[in-house]
Amino acid sequence: MTGAAAVNVTSSRAMVATLGLVATLCGVLIVSAYQGTLSAVTANKRIALERAVFKVIPGAASMKEFVATTAGIEPAAGQSSGNGVKFYAAYGPSGELKGIAAEGGATGYADVVRILYAYDPDRQAITGLGVVGMRETPGIGDKILTDQAFLANFAALDVRLDADAKALANPVKVVKHGSKRNPWEIDAISGATVTSKAVGKGINDSAQRLLPRLAPNLDKLRSK
């Protein structure tokens, strides 16, 4: 049953040739689109990230990307190994360290809530919260961005390390609305508890990994 058997049957060669030709043409199109937009896309991503970091760290004018591993910290250079924790050091106009920002994430109501938090090494506290990406219910879960009472939790959320600097002295905890007693607790939004908990878990998971690695290396970050 090859192509030669019947007159009105297309030969396999023609089919393979057509598909090959179309695939080649499409391949060229995709690669040129990728190459053509690459610089604009990277620039866009950098701007978006900078904007997010500068929003949680007021007064910052520039930032540098670092990776914290068990061995220490190093400037992020392209693709890093999966083990390190990425963070951003933000500097003021005259080069002084303004704060540190890092990403965290935990499953919320609809999908992963990806957050960016600011860490103030002098006060050993979380001092700002931003959202990188979420698909929470509009008007309910997205209150984490607008609810002033909730955002007040992040004026100075205590994340000091324990005696041997291996973990947080008090894990960040989300408590029921109105029952916050300690500076390391987050007062949940009533009606958006799941999303609030995701924020707390995202911060806690990320801070538990990052801060013990960061603490011995802070001096390296002080100067730009």
Add this chain to the structure above:
Amino acid sequence: MALPGQTQLSHMEEFMEGIWKQNPVFVMVLGMCPTLAVSVSAVNSLSMGIATTFVLVCSTLLVSLIRKLVPKEVRIATYIVIIATFVTVVDYLIQAISLAVYDALGAFIQLIVVNCIILGRAEAHASKNPPLRTVVNALGMGLGFTLGLLSLGAVREIFGAGKLFGFSLFGPDFQPWVVMVLPPGGFFVLGAWLLLFNWLKNRKVDGALVKPLEGHTHA
């Protein structure tokens, strides 16, 4: 190029097909997945409409150009490869233009690949018509789809957020109908629009068009 016994549509008629008579959203009710999912705001609707139109025009043009070369056995595979290519291109273009729009549209940009309007146009129209006619028809269809998305997106944004294209309409005292930007709101608004269009169509069929247009009030 018309087949014997078949009346050829003028280019203008071809263009208007997608906007009115064969509107993908309101008449053919195709591509409902992106229509309902991204039409939460007018800006999202507009960007999705433009992206889909771009893919639609480019892929149907290419399909039409190579229509005589492609053996019928592998035509679907060829069309899908071509459509997927232009979706990838548009994916990169949107990332380059605005990451905010890219994040808002999410997976629905990639899902343009399986938008039945596009494969439908490639198979039913582009594979049988010369390039110019195809592009005109695809432009009409794309515009019709965009208009359909916009009419959903605008209504949902106005009621669900009190805004239009991001501009606040009713002042700070407006209590948004959150349900409008949630999935059920999409169905409500689509249902209302379909009702309106079917009512218009029936009125025309009944020959009641002689009466002057009465202002129809809907709360």
